[in-house]
Amino acid sequence: MASKTILELKQVDKFFGDKAAVERISLEIVEGEFFTIVGPSGSGKTTLIRMLVGMDTPSRGDILLRGAQINDVPANKRPTCMVFQSLALFPHMTVGENVAYPLKCRGIEPGARKARAEACLTLAHLPTEYYDRPVTQCSGGERQRVALARALAFDPDILFFDEPLSALDYKLKKLLEKELKDIQRETGKTFIYITHSLEEAMVMSDRIGVMNEGRMVQIGAPREIYRRPNSRFVSEFMGEVNVLPVTAKGGKLHCQSLGTSFEVPPGAQETDGVLIIRPEDMRFVNGEPPVNGVLSGEIFNEYLLGSRVQYQVRAGGTTLLVEKQRDSTAPDPAAQLTFSPENSMLFAE
Structure with missing residues (x-):
């Protein structure tokens, strides 16, 4: 059975004065989905998530939760929860008190909220023995898990994440990326995640939305976004690329700077522009x-x-990147390179 839409945006704008921070965004997110929003600084992704959480209201358009408009519903009245980059844990409380805090606010009796808090700690891959530990004695990764357990204790329909792993070291970040994806699968919750890390987005997401200059410029599965970007911007944003300026001539694409011609990628319209090939x-x-x-x-x-x-190859005035599996065979320093037409992308300039 197809999943139902849980969150929908219809032509949403957000203006600050005359400047559009978010412009004409329409989007449907289905229940149980891990949806990640990526984009460069200033692309509007933080403004967008603030509206989704209820910290800001749209200037135009509608935000619907299970079909009901929530434009003006404040954050504390929505069945959603946010895990901030700063985590916003209470330093004077224990781990268990932090996790149980939303349950205490609801008036749930102590025994039931402790049981729920311990269950959420287990879900967040923390031992229940941490319940009485001061949160100030937890490591960075443990605090991330405490913040997640607290969000799960709230039992929201949607969990929002604002770059929660950005301050962690590489090894811990990789571990938590996998744990977050596992937890999302275990709970079946809808996760909406903001990050500037393309690796995080590729590892965790069911779908990715790429933002630029306030607009959602492409939405798709990670593999689709990476292998079939719809613009030069998306192709370059989603990873390293080789960019070759080409001119359409006689059914071929001529690269003047390299003095050679290439086949037109299958399905592409022959045009002047740039030919893009991943390393x-x-x-x-x-x-x-x-x-x-x-x-x-x-x-x-x-x-x-x-x-x-990865090899850096200099051809005339052009620098090219080539990536291959590590083995015992070293390439000739005087390199000759090629690529298959179906593995290239042509964008008009």
């Missing part, structure tokens, strides 16, 4: 016949990325 889609020729134009250059540097290696 993992570039490859060293290594003797096999290329299916596209060949780029000749020199390897200038290499960067180890765990199981992968």
